[in-house]
Every structure is written in structure tokens, then in C-alpha cells.
Amino acid sequence: MPAISVSALTKAYGDLVAVAEVDLVVDDGEFFGVLGPNGAGKTTLLEMIEGLRKPDGGRVEVLGEHAWPRNPRLQPRIGVQLQSSAFFERLTAREQIRTFAALYGVAAAAADGWLERVGLTEKAGTRVEDLSGGQAQRLSIACALVHDPDLVFLDEPTSALDPQARRNLWDLLSSINDAGRTVVLTTHSMDEAEALCDRVAVMDHGRVLEVGRPAELVAGSAGARNLEDVFLSLTGREYRA
């Protein structure tokens, strides 16, 4: 059974079609990237798969279950990286992640272990609103992982990170995937997609233009040296994140 199966998925905001007739299958245990420039529809697609946004049309199955209307059977099995604005106010980093852990019946010590894995032990006593952008981003990722979900969704997880923190997070996400978890992330970064993903979906203007292994997409596109060249040949436009 695939981890995710999507067919003819569509969402419009007024006249703007954000996601257009998307078909996609993500296999169990895959590290899958949704790649594309600003406004391509990556977040809208993910939100529908996560069960956070109602599709206008099409079908989504996640871990063999329907995703919409919101399915309580899926909640413990999936992890969704929240935007940091969705943190509980005025809690410290430690209180924040322990609160998430408690919701899932996970022990406080395990929650503290996640703070360490994302390099935030020193900031455990800092209130969430006083964390830097990169620290808040790492905390939001730890909160998404604290209950050891089978399937993890991350929306541009490294956008606010410095190069070292970005590398560290790549290692962490690879280790989770190596442990058998399915990881789905959106990214603007072709480097990130090439470094991490088993397969990527290249999106533009709400459509999935191509799906495949990064190296195969490059090899299959005449004269392409990297995914940026693949994007150029698919769209006729230079890739601009």
C-alpha cells in the first residue's frame, strides 16, 4: 500500500487555480520532495494531503485512509510541521514540545531528547517568541516528530536555517527515513531535493510537470546538468526559487 495516493486533486482560490488535477503516489518509506518556485502550489497540495484544507475535487488517500473530512485515525500516524506562529504562546521551548508530547502520550524525557536532536537543549528555557527564526523552525520540526509518526510532512523545513543547521537537519531527516519513516517535504532548493529525495515532483502553476528520481530527471532531459536545467526545459523559464 502506498503512503499517499492522490488523483485529480484540485483547489482554486477564486479564479486562481492553485492545484490543478494533480495525480501522485508516494511509496511507503520514500523520501519524497515537492519542488517548485514561489506560488507553484506546493503548500496547498500538502495541506490537502494533510487533511487541513478541503479539496475542490479529486481524491486523497493517506496510509490507506481518507484525508478529508479530517480523519482522527490519521492524527497519531502523521506528523505535520506547524508554522512557528502556531506555537502555544508564552511557553518555553521545553514546555512547548512537552505539551505536544503529552497530547500523544509521549514521556517528557523523550520530548527533551528531541530538543537535543535538533540542537535546542541550550534554548530549552527560552520562550518560543524569543527564539530566532531558525531555532523556531527546528522546534517546529521536533514537535512534528515527537510522537514518531509513520509519515512526516515538512513545508520548507530548512528555509530559515544557516548552512550548518541545514546540514544537521538533513542528517536528522535522513536518519528518520533510514529508520523506515516516509518523509514528504516541499522545497525551493534544488540542492536540497538532489541531496535528500528518492523522488521529486516538479510543480509549476499548480501542475505536476514531472515526477522521478533527481538523477533520472537530469539524465532524461537533453543537455541538463541539474534539476534547474530540467525546470528550464520543462517550462522554458529559468528556475528562480
Ligand SMILES: Nc1ncnc2c1ncn2[C@@H]1O[C@H](COP(=O)(O)OP(=O)(O)OP(=O)(O)O)[C@@H](O)[C@H]1O
Ligand atoms: N488562502 C489563500 N487565498 C488565496 N490565494 C491563495 C491562498 N493560499 C495560496 N494562495 C495562492 O495560491 C497559489 C499557490 O500558493 P501555495 O502557497 O500553495 O504555493 P507554494 O508553492 O507553496 O508557494 P511558496 O513556495 O511561496 O510557499 C499562489 O498563487 C498563492 O498566492
